[in-house]
Amino acid sequence: MRIALIQPPLRDFYRTPHRLNALGLELVGQILRDAGCEVSLYNFPRHKQVRSLVLPKALSHLRPFLVPGERGALSGFGSFRRFGPDYDEAARLVGEGRPDLVFIGLFAWAYGEDALSMASSFRKLYPALRLGIGGAGVSVDPSRFERCGFFDLIFTGLGELSLRRWLAAGAPLSGRFDAPADACEGEKEALPAVSYHEKGGILSISASRGCPMRCRFCANRLVHGLRFRTASVSRIMAVAEKAVVDRHVRLIAFEDDNLSADRGWFLELLSALHRRFPEAWCSAENGIDYRFLDPDDLRIIFKLGFRKFNFSIASVESGERKRERRSGSLEHYARLVSAASGLGAEIVTYFIAGLPGESFDIxxxxxxxxxxxxxxxxxxxxxxxxxxxGFDASQIADAPFQKALGSAAWPWGGGYSTAQLLTAFRLSRLTNALMHPENDPYTSALIREVVLRRRLLTLQGRHHQLTDLPWQDRSMVLSFLEKSSRVHSFSR
Structure with a gap:
């Protein structure tokens, strides 16, 4: 059986190419090949084609906030674009391989419209072709994909489990195959997913499943379950060797949601990877959970290749963290930041703006x-x-998928307006620019005007024209400018 695995073209304001590695589809392909299938994988968002699009109706609320030709350190999102070919063109490229089945992967619910557009093109051009869909985005809302009428096969939950149930049933050409989160609890070992991107020498790895934490805002457990499972280090290394062969690895990019929940396994894995790829450095852009580590662990991890640490605190407000069931001590986090800084590592810390019930001053x-x-x-x-x-499901039941993009700034939580969310976004850009304003004369001049006028500003066009943002929330801007130590240091 010939099966085509598809990562559809994506529509958004931006993309992060090195993270569009389709690891879920890579693992699905591995399982299907082991079952004797002939597999082709098409990762369309990685294609070179990029096209600017008219802002869709679902995102029309953003129109007053976009600045054409914006540039510079304090800029927001640019134009809305499609990353990858037109959907009909993508379908024709796949159709040339004459597949018996096409499986579409949906790694995030917010990109559901792209998956449906891809399926619509297949139905128009190849009406007899059998279509399946799976992934995290489908697993949290399978009925919506059943109702659309495009798909013969629906896979929910952990792909390696639901796919094996389909194979065990004789690989029928229609039906729904579920692997609910509680079924994952019996999984003894996770299967590693690995891909190698020759441009840049990037080895991407997903080595674990599940997360024992119960943060309300996180959807990980809906698909992967609460029990943390890992792939064996020996198995990960064997799969990595097969993917890399003799090519040069510059970056080992972990895509796991919680790498550090099993400290011993994590350090063992890093040691093995460092021995095999001693020149590579490591990253974990989904974050390393600081709650499982201490400063001595960071020193070991640094020696084993990490030069950048991505942390997440969710919120500095203890009441917000308690409501969201986000455990952790800010004092412990600060000790780790100090230790990482002492090593000379780069540190990025994430927080969430707009949680349900949160007020905009947070x-x-x-x-x-x-x-x-x-x-x-x-x-x-x-x-x-x-x-x-902690979120009213009726608000999202029939909402447009694109309103749940991270770039949509839709006020889901109720405590912020879109203008306040985007004010917070630009204030975070200002805060980062204040770390090293001397690096760019345009940035330095822009910050000087922001401080002088007590308003957020941006640069526009080839001549870096100073442009006001009339929609900004002045109370947030003034509160930040009056209290910011970085602003005070810059003003001196």
Whole structure:
């Protein structure tokens, strides 16, 4: 049986190419090949084609906030784009291989419209072709994909389990195959997923499943379950060797949601990878959970290849963390930041703005706390997916998928407006620019005008024209400028 695995073209304001590695589909392909199938994988968001698009109706609320031709350190999102070919063109490329089945992967619910557009093109051009869909985005809302009428096969939950149930049933050409989160609890060992991207020498790895933490805003457990499972180090290394062969690895990029929940296994894995690829450095852009580590662990991890640490605190407000069931001590986090800084590592710390019930002044408090530490600040604008706790499911039941993009700035939590979310986003850009304003004369001049006028500004066009942002929340801006230690240092 010939099976084509598809990562559809994506529509968004930005992409991070080195993270579009389709690890889930890589693992699915491995299982299907072991079952004797002929497999082709198409990762369309990695293609070179990029096209600017008209802002879709679901994101029309952003129109007043976009600045054409914007540039510079304080800029927001640019134009809305499609990353990858047109959907009909993508379908024709796949159709040339004459597959018996096409499986579409949906790694995030917010990209559901892209998956449906891809399926619509297949139905138009190849009406007899059998279509299946699976992935985290499908697993949290399977009925929506059943109702659309495009798909013969629906896979939910952990792909390696639901796919094996389909194979065990004789690989029928229609039906729904589920692997609910509680079924994952019996999984003894996770299967590693690995891919190698020759451009850049990037070895991407997903080596674990599940997370024992119960943060309300996180959807990980809806698909992977609460029990943390790991792949054996020997198995990971064997799969990595097969993917890399004799090619040069510059970066080992972990895509796991919680690498450090099993400290001993994590350090053993890093040691094995460092012995095999001694020149490579490591990253974990989904974050390393600081709650499982101490400063001595960071020193070991640094020696084994990590030069950048991505942490997440969710919020500096203890009440917010308690409501979201986000455990952890800020004092412990600060000790780890100090240790990482002492090693010369780069540090990025993320917080979430717009959590359900959170008031907009909390974003400024997060920024003021973090700016006192030697860390770059990453702001994540809250968005829900069906099934997460602490969120009214009726609000998202029939909502457009694209309103749940991280770039949509839709006020899901109720305590912020879109203008306040985007004010917080630009204040985080300002905070980061204040770390090293001397690096760029345009940035330095822009910050000087922001401080002088007490307003957020940006640069526009080839001549870096100073442009006002009339929609900004002045109370947030003034509160930050008046209390910011980085602003005071810059003003001196």
């Amino acid at each position: 974003a400024v408090k997060n920024l003021l706390y973090l700016e006192a530490l030697p860390t770059v600040i990453g702001i994540s604008l809250f968005y829900p997916v069906p099934g997460i706790e």
